[in-house]
Amino acid sequence: MRILVLGGDGFCGWPSALHLSACGHHVTIVDNGVRRRIDEELGVRSLTPIRSLSERIEAWAEVTGRRIAMIDLDVARNYDELVELLAAERPDAIVHFAEQRAAPYSMKSPQHKRYTIDNNLTGTHNVLAAVVQVGVDTHLVHLGTMGVYGYESAPVDLPEGYLTVTYPDRDGNSHSREILYPTQPGSVYHLTKSLDQLLFQFYARNDGLRITDLHQGIVWGTQTEETALDVRLINRFDYDGDYGTVLNRFLAQSAIGYPLTVHGTGGQTRAFINIRDTVRCIRLAIESGSRVSGRVRVMNQITETHRISDLADLVSSITGASIERVANPRAEADKNLLSARNDHLLGLGLNPTRLETGLLEESVDIAQKYADRIDTGRVPCTSYWNETRRAAATRREEEPRPSPRSTK
Amino acid sequence: MRILVLGGDGFCGWPSALHLSACGHHVTIVDNGVRRRIDEELGVRSLTPIRSLSERIEAWAEVTGRRIAMIDLDVARNYDELVELLAAERPDAIVHFAEQRAAPYSMKSPQHKRYTIDNNLTGTHNVLAAVVQVGVDTHLVHLGTMGVYGYESAPVDLPEGYLTVTYPDRDGNSHSREILYPTQPGSVYHLTKSLDQLLFQFYARNDGLRITDLHQGIVWGTQTEETALDVRLINRFDYDGDYGTVLNRFLAQSAIGYPLTVHGTGGQTRAFINIRDTVRCIRLAIESGSRVSGRVRVMNQITETHRISDLADLVSSITGASIERVANPRAEADKNLLSARNDHLLGLGLNPTRLETGLLEESVDIAQKYADRIDTGRVPCTSYWNETRRAAATRREEEPRPSPRSTK
Numbered sequence: 001m002r003i004l005v006l007g008g009d010g011f012c013g014w015p016s017a018l019h020l021s022a023c024g025h026h027v028t029i030v031d032n033g034v035r036r037r038i039d040e041e042l043g044v045r046s047l048t049p050i051r052s053l054s055e056r057i058e059a060w061a062e063v064t065g066r067r068i069a070m071i072d073l074d075v076a077r078n079y080d081e082l083v084e085l086l087a088a089e090r091p092d093a094i095v096h097f098a099e100q101r102a103a104p105y106s107m108k109s110p111q112h113k114r115y116t117i118d119n120n121l122t123g124t125h126n127v128l129a130a131v132v133q134v135g136v137d138t139h140l141v142h143l144g145t146m147g148v149y150g151y152e153s154a155p156v157d158l159p160e161g162y163l164t165v166t167y168p169d170r171d172g173n174s175h176s177r178e179i180l181y182p183t184q185p186g187s188v189y190h191l192t193k194s195l196d197q198l199l200f201q202f203y204a205r206n207d208g209l210r211i212t213d214l215h216q217g218i219v220w221g222t223q224t225e226e227t228a229l230d231v232r233l234i235n236r237f238d239y240d241g242d243y244g245t246v247l248n249r250f251l252a253q254s255a256i257g258y259p260l261t262v263h264g265t266g267g268q269t270r271a272f273i274n275i276r277d278t279v280r281c282i283r284l285a286i287e288s289g290s291r292v293s294g295r296v297r298v299m300n301q302i303t304e305t306h307r308i309s310d311l312a313d314l315v316s317s318i319t320g321a322s323i324e325r326v327a328n329p330r331a332e333a334d335k336n337l338l339s340a341r342n343d344h345l346l347g348l349g350l351n352p353t354r355l356e357t358g359l360l361e362e363s364v365d366i367a368q369k370y371a372d373r374i375d376t377g378r379v380p381c382t383s384y385w386n387e388t389r390r391a392a393a394t395r396r397e398e399e400p401r402p403s404p405r406s407t408k
Numbered sequence: 409m410r411i412l413v414l415g416g417d418g419f420c421g422w423p424s425a426l427h428l429s430a431c432g433h434h435v436t437i438v439d440n441g442v443r444r445r446i447d448e449e450l451g452v453r454s455l456t457p458i459r460s461l462s463e464r465i466e467a468w469a470e471v472t473g474r475r476i477a478m479i480d481l482d483v484a485r486n487y488d489e490l491v492e493l494l495a496a497e498r499p500d501a502i503v504h505f506a507e508q509r510a511a512p513y514s515m516k517s518p519q520h521k522r523y524t525i526d527n528n529l530t531g532t533h534n535v536l537a538a539v540v541q542v543g544v545d546t547h548l549v550h551l552g553t554m555g556v557y558g559y560e561s562a563p564v565d566l567p568e569g570y571l572t573v574t575y576p577d578r579d580g581n582s583h584s585r586e587i588l589y590p591t592q593p594g595s596v597y598h599l600t601k602s603l604d605q606l607l608f609q610f611y612a613r614n615d616g617l618r619i620t621d622l623h624q625g626i627v628w629g630t631q632t633e634e635t636a637l638d639v640r641l642i643n644r645f646d647y648d649g650d651y652g653t654v655l656n657r658f659l660a661q662s663a664i665g666y667p668l669t670v671h672g673t674g675g676q677t678r679a680f681i682n683i684r685d686t687v688r689c690i691r692l693a694i695e696s697g698s699r700v701s702g703r704v705r706v707m708n709q710i711t712e713t714h715r716i717s718d719l720a721d722l723v724s725s726i727t728g729a730s731i732e733r734v735a736n737p738r739a740e741a742d743k744n745l746l747s748a749r750n751d752h753l754l755g756l757g758l759n760p761t762r763l764e765t766g767l768l769e770e771s772v773d774i775a776q777k778y779a780d781r782i783d784t785g786r787v788p789c790t791s792y793w794n795e796t797r798r799a800a801a802t803r804r805e806e807e808p809r810p811s812p813r814s815t816k
Binding site for chain 2: 079083110113114117118121122125126129130132133135155156157163164165166167168169170175177179180182183184185188191194195198199202205206207331385386387
């Protein structure tokens with residue numbers, strides 16, 4: 001199949017592009033390089049030494065003989081070029097990773113909130129409007145987030161997108177209706193994915209577009225089968241307080257003897273997926289795309305759930321790192337229960353990679369190998385959800401805190 | 409109270425600003441004049457000869473001795489100026505009319521879809537982010553639409569924003585929860601108001617903002633007590649296929665002997681409100697703002713519901729105009745039932761202006777008075793919701809249709 005991977009230079013986009021290429025698909029990466037510029041803005045860099053996109057693609061061709069095309073294009077800003085691209089390529093599928101994907105970054109300042117709303121909404125809507133304008137029969141696969149469901153304890157195992165509810169009709173009889181699961185986004189980033197859902201619902205209804213929305217859990221791990229083939233293909237590993245996802249952040253912290261910083265009680269339960277499963281899910285979603293109708297298909301792209309404090313304990317038991325509870329910069333419940341369905345992807349053949357000590361140790365190795373690249377000043381999260389959370393953190397900072405050991 | 413009226417030069421904004429000023433509030437109109445530029449883009453003009461904003465404001469001062477301030481600012485583009493304005497004015501309330509408000513215009517082309525998404529979402533989010541940034545304790549009153557509920561026959565009288573639903577929990581017991589009424593927006597314009605709801609929900613939860621969302625029905629009528637005081641204060645009257653709301657469009661059509669163009673069967677039921685009640689509702693919403701908590705208050709700003717074909721019959725009976733059924737450019741149900749609650753505004757003291765022959769005749773008079781300003785070529789709606797609707801309309805155009813009589 002001909003596949004466009006929007007945001008194909010990022011943490012999930014790059015290994016997904018490689019996996020799709022390895023499976024024989026014709027892949028074109030569309031990326032404007034903004035994720036690398038955000039690194040510069042934040043004064044941070046990937047723990048792993050990632051190469052330029054052109055060097056990555058050249059290495060992939062050299063190692064595998066497979067060509068990936070590459071187009072420098074901002075889907076939120078270059079609408080006319082996007083239309084030309086769709087008209088020229090007429091892709092069978094479009095994978096849409098081209099959204100700002102860090103919750104703390106989205107809450108960092110008014111400008112960061114505004115950038116996230118603008119980039120994510122305008123970009124996603126441009127893709128939808130362009131598909132309608134060109135009239136191409138393509139399948140749009142979008143990366144959503146489990147965060148659209150909200151992180152309060154739910155009385156049900158979270159369904160995949162839809163919920164059947166009842167309420168009394170005018171005559172007092174029970175009326176039954178399927179609705180999108182009501183969203184409770186916890187950050188501007190999560191909010192954009194909730195907004196995306198409504199865009200998809202409208203364009204599926206009004207124009208019959210084929211759309212799959214993948215509500216992904218928190219991704220951990222670094223390498224996939226394909227990125228491990230050559231050091232020039234290595235995937236991004238973020239450890240900083242904005243882009244570092246919780247488990248990878250713990251691994252990086254332990255590699256440099258920094259305490260594992262748990263936000264609040266650590267009683268938050270979240271859904272997780274390994275990057276190796278992410279790329280498989282993307283492929284499964286695309287290859288089953290002909291079954292998607294005008295109703296948006298929503299799948300939970302997760303394999304397991306864990307409590308944050310349990311993850312900290314696990315990493316601590318492997319690495320000996322200490323654990324430090326810090327004031328939670330996020331406005332969220334101190335603790336919650338979470339369980340969720342993932343029947344769709346299991347049904348398509350996903351064989352989940354569980355969080356096992358072996359795989360975790362691979363990540364520990366990577367973190368330790370590149371530990372000298374870590375800037376400890378960038379480890380804590382300094383993006384506060386609101387003034388109350390900022391004030392709480394400031395009070396905590398006045399108390400003595402353990403100093404990180406120097407790089408081991 | 410100190411009140412900012414964003415979009416205060418428009419059809420609802422202008423008479424609302426006057427009414428608030430007449431009631432003793434300190435009003436500042438913020439408007440970038442885009443609605444007048446859209447008239448130029450569409451090659452159309454208000455049926456009534458509206459004056460420039462500065463002339464309007466001068467006339468208001470002359471007639472009443474009351475000053476309204478005026479600021480030329482695009483809330484979607486001039487964020488820094490918006491922040492400065494909020495910091496300087498520290499308004500007690502902000503009324504937000506500054507959104508593109510025509511469903512057909514929002515579906516006219518990819519560019520019009522994109523403009524509507526960008527203007528409405530960016531503008532609304534800018535207002536929210538700016539209020540948080542400045543830290544001003546203000547009450548945001550936003551104009552939503554009844555269209556967020558969707559126009560399929562609902563089994564209930566549409567509630568005001570929220571719906572309590574039940575579903576089985578893990579143990580099979582019934583779980584009850586209040587949710588935002590699930591949206592089914594029927595156009596990109598209506599979609600933006602659905603997206604706005606989620607923005608409001610997030611900012612009310614995360615930052616404790618005080619927000620009232622007014623889901624308004626279709627507005628009809630032209631003049632209010634205040635705009636009728638002087639011809640220079642006259643309100644806008646749109647009759648064109650994009651901005652003309654259905655009843656005003658019928659009145660303009662009948663004034664020039666053009667058949668009343670009913671989309672499809674005319675079996676669509678919609679909610680209505682007279683412009684005189686719009687301005688009263690805005691005032692009631694503002695003056696009750698201190699009661700609004702961090703939970704978004706949603707009120708249905710409507711006074712009655714009617715079937716479109718009944719409205720055509722009513723106008724026809726008064727004016728003798730003929731009725732023509734044309735292919736529906738909109739993707740919507742041929743017919744639907746609709747009833748909705750409006751207890752909130754009734755409880756605040758609204759005394760509804762019903763669609764009575766007397767008031768309708770006032771509008772007929774206005775339409776007839778300015779009938780020589782009508783461009784008949786702009787009367788039909790030529791914005792199609794999708795390719796199916798465009799094709800259906802094109803087939804119909806090949807059939808003979810009644811020719812409009814010349815201006816009477």
